Amino acid sequence: MPSSSAALPPPNARTLGLMFISGVVATIAFDLWGQLISPALGFASLSPHGLARSLLGRLGLPNGEFAGYFVHFYLVGLIGYPLGWLYVFRPLWRRVIGGGGWLLPSAVYGFGLWVFAIGGITAVAGLPLFLNFTGITWVALVGHVIYGIVMVATMQRIR
Numbered sequence: 001m002p003s004s005s006a007a008l009p010p011p012n013a014r015t016l017g018l019m020f021i022s023g024v025v026a027t028i029a030f031d032l033w034g035q036l037i038s039p040a041l042g043f044a045s046l047s048p049h050g051l052a053r054s055l056l057g058r059l060g061l062p063n064g065e066f067a068g069y070f071v072h073f074y075l076v077g078l079i080g081y082p083l084g085w086l087y088v089f090r091p092l093w094r095r096v097i098g099g100g101g102w103l104l105p106s107a108v109y110g111f112g113l114w115v116f117a118i119g120g121i122t123a124v125a126g127l128p129l130f131l132n133f134t135g136i137t138w139v140a141l142v143g144h145v146i147y148g149i150v151m152v153a154t155m156q157r158i159r
Helices: 013-040 048-058 065-096 103-124 129-133 135-158
Strands: none
Touching: 013 048, 013 065, 013 135, 048 065, 048 103, 065 103, 065 135, 103 129, 103 135, 129 135
């Protein structure tokens, strides 16, 4: 990744690899929290591929199990969210707030992902806004913040 705070990473194989590796690690952390740790602590269990399936069905697209997992893991976790960080959020954060670390911006990014997914995608998918603020909503909030932090921490470690 470039050292200039205003520069975007070049669209090359190294950047793609950075996105994939950090996306895999962050998605595993998200799913570990939402599908194993949270239920073990007595909280809700997440099923993010179910949200993807609802969205696909609402759009009239194939929405089987494979499609839901494909959208959640590959399109969102490995491509969409890392792209959003590298090419949208991080450059805006640096332009508006300035440099100064990665932990706070990565947590804020995770919060933004939660608003996007649970506040926006649920509405498009025909589900209640923020899933009616049930237990899933709050587990998803923690999961998305974990995702943002783990994704950026992995990028920093690779760098």
